[in-house]
Amino acid sequence: MSDIYENIMELARRRGFIWPASECYGSVAGFIDYGPLGSMMKRRIEDTWREFYVVREGYYEIECPTIGQEDIFIASGHLKGFSDKMCQCPHCSEYLRADHIAEGNGVKGASSLDCEGLGQALCTLPCPACGEVLGDVQVYTFNLMFQTTIGPGSQRKGYLRPETAQGMFTDFQRLLRFYRDTLPFGAVQIGKSYRNEISPRQGMIRLREFTQAEAEIFVHPAEKKHPNFSRYAGYRMPLLGIEQQQGETAALEITMREAVDSGLVANEYVAYYLALTHDLLVTVGVNPEKLRFRQHLPDELAHYAEDCWDAEIFSERFGWVETVGIADRTDYDLKAHAAQSGERFTVFIPYETPRKERRVRVIANMGALGPRFRGKAKEVADALAEAVPGRDGVTIKVGGEDVFISPDLYQVREEEVDIPGEEITPHVIEPSYGIDRMIYAVLEHNYSEETVNEEERRVLRLPPGVSPIQVAVFPLMNRDGLPEIASEITARLKAHRIMAEYDDSGAIGRRYRRQDEIGTPFALTVDYETPDSGTVTLRDRDSMQQVRVKVESLPNLLRSLLNGSSSFASLKSV
RNA sequence: GCAUCGAUGGUCUAGUGGCAUGACUUAGGCCUUCCAAGCCUAUAGCCCGGGUUCAAUUCCCGGUCGAUGCACCA
Structure with missing residues (x-):
């Protein structure tokens, strides 16, 4: 084919x-x-x-x-979600998704079973490919991640x-x-x-x-x-x-x-x-x-x-x-990584104006708590801060034990606090x-074969911005000083960061074809007019048309053609 | 992963149990005043491993890669 x-x-x-x-x-x-x-x-x-x-x-x-x-x-889910439970039918050698077979036969929660469990669930089920009972079948995980x-x-x-x-x-x-x-x-x-x-x-x-x-x-x-x-x-x-x-x-x-x-x-x-x-x-x-x-x-x-x-x-x-x-x-x-790492994956978003909030604070009387609870005093105070005291005291848990605290050991103060903003997890x-698929698509969409003068012409009509070589430079003849001029132009274009390629091998037509095939959008040819007039021909890959342009205008002209700010069709010969 | 088919210079291909074709390409030379012209010369190949055989690119087995069909994905 x-x-x-x-x-x-x-x-x-x-x-x-x-x-x-x-x-x-x-x-x-x-x-x-x-x-x-x-x-x-x-x-x-x-x-x-x-x-x-x-x-x-x-x-x-x-x-x-x-x-x-x-x-x-673990956090991203790839370790779990990226592995498939596989098995192979011992009769027909068909490669199967174990959980799919189980679920297809009414086994609930098959996707959460481990390999052993799935193997047991499968032993009485028929192979969807050949219909034979799977029997003693080995279930294994195939994770799509490379491990090292x-x-x-x-x-x-x-x-x-x-x-x-x-x-x-x-x-x-x-x-x-x-x-x-x-x-x-x-x-x-x-x-x-x-x-x-x-x-x-x-x-x-x-x-x-x-x-x-x-x-x-x-x-x-x-x-x-x-x-x-x-x-x-x-x-x-x-x-x-x-x-x-x-x-x-x-x-x-x-x-x-x-x-x-x-x-x-x-x-x-x-x-x-x-x-x-x-x-x-x-x-x-x-x-x-x-x-x-x-x-x-x-x-x-x-x-x-x-x-x-x-x-x-x-x-x-x-x-x-x-x-x-x-x-x-x-x-x-972000939530998954927050859960796995214990780190903060949120952004603090300040309110435009801080919100006022009424809050009840329980303030421990450390002067009294200290002597009474000694080493545990700090723990008691912390627990009190979280507690909601009743009228005559409060029972809190300290070190696993219930401790009753009477009202003389703390003060309850109702106050208004500023809430400056909130922590949110971004979406x-x-x-x-x-990228590789893009590259293939670009090659396929821009590849063309046509017949010119009964010869097949293969062209990659790549946008100038993605062509590997941006401009080819040829001497029309391999003598009379033309190669020297062409080499010099090539060097000058390269100095302007234009990817230029010099080629003097074979007939001029062959050189154009070579460049067409790799998608080079423009080609310059140094001919016998160049030494006198300071001009070269500029040839467009897609139309195969040529215009004559001044050598000194080349860097700017090519730059604008390559970045799309001007088009070949709008050019006129000097 | 399984089944079927295939693999010969860079590319496309002919062919064979015993010197491996041809074309194009490429390189060098001659020629050549704008779209793969011509001439000369050169370079380069039987996918890999094992087996059968005096001898394997050819036959057999295994592998790799590619194409086609079945389950996942950018």
Whole structure:
């Protein structure tokens, strides 16, 4: 089968975008290497992501270890929730989810049984694949996290992170201080995550080591209006809500303002990042015709989440591929880490004016308590402060014993106190991007084959902002001083931080084709007019048109073409 | 993980129990005044391990990778 995927991956391998990892020892499924051009392209896509999230939104990037200690993943739920109870049918060798079979046969609470319990529950049940009674079947857990140990001979367990998100949660207090104790704020991380997938296959779509770009935005639970919502309020894009999916009707093509007001999207924050994500994906080269946003159905939605949408990108090969998840995770993650660590994961929110509250205080008379209770006096005083005395004394518990305290040992004072504010646990808005999937989508959506002069021409129509090489520089002929001029222009462009590549090998047409194939948007050719006129031809990858431009104008001209502030079509020859 | 099929220079491919094809690419040279032109030369290959055999890239077994179908996910 010669489909688009194979053609793209063949090109990607041949030209140094993507290689199977460690080929000399035989590759392992789920691992890939990014070659020279792939790394460059990946970094440009990540930088575009940074442009959106770090520069524009102001959510600073942090970098946390990829190995985490066990507590992190106890809190996050990955240790429990990320492991599946598996068994294998002894008759047909089918690989099965043990808890699913048990539950399907009416075993209540099967998901909370341990392996032994599940094994017992299964022994009389039929295999859903072959129908034979499972009998004495081994149930074992398969956790999708890679495990390791920390330190030599240490029993201390470590896990390779299955997502980058936990780092932003574990650093919450530091981040909160960094942002001077004010909501909302956000932090992002771009980095590797690891999942020991059962069946990785599908090339770069399901990897065991992959790159995520995640943002965690901490907001006040009662204030989910995005301060810059106006930026995307009028942004219109197709939304496939729960209703549209269940009714199998077309996606709603509405603005973000309408989406929030109609209740389709839970709040402005979620809607804002839906639109931003659409904007970002289209900017890096995803075809908007092949992009949709799908809301999680009630049975997909995590119990704690308020709303969750996936950006799905259509691939000729893989169908709709989940590439970005955008969720309002409420306070689940922070509360979980608070419970596990015993640390504070809250923000103090002062009231606009402190609230007055009447309070009854019990003030111990230490002069009398001291001599009477001696060493226990402090304990008694503390217990009194918590107590609610009756008219003639109060009985409190000290060291497990009831002790009666008569009214002469304390005073009851009613007073008004100022409550300056409250501790709240922020809610978390989480946009989470699979960078590798984005890269594949960009390659697939921009790959094209066409016939020019009865020759096949393969072009990657990458947006200039993500092309690995930004401009190619050729001498028309390999003599008469043209190579020297072209080399000099190349060096000058590089000095302006433009990724230029010099090439003098083969016929000019071949050199254009070579660059077309790796997506280089522009090519300069030094010809026989150059020495006299100080001009070169500038050729556009997509239209194959040329204009003649002044050499000294090149850095600025290319800069504006590359960042999109001017277009090739608007250029005129000098 | 299981079942089925496959794996030959960088890429695509022919073929074989006994010197392994061809094309494209790449490098060097000649030529060449703007879209894979031509000529010469060179580099480079039978996925890995074991078995059968005088001899295995070929046959057998196991593994790895890839494709397709079944359960989880960015």
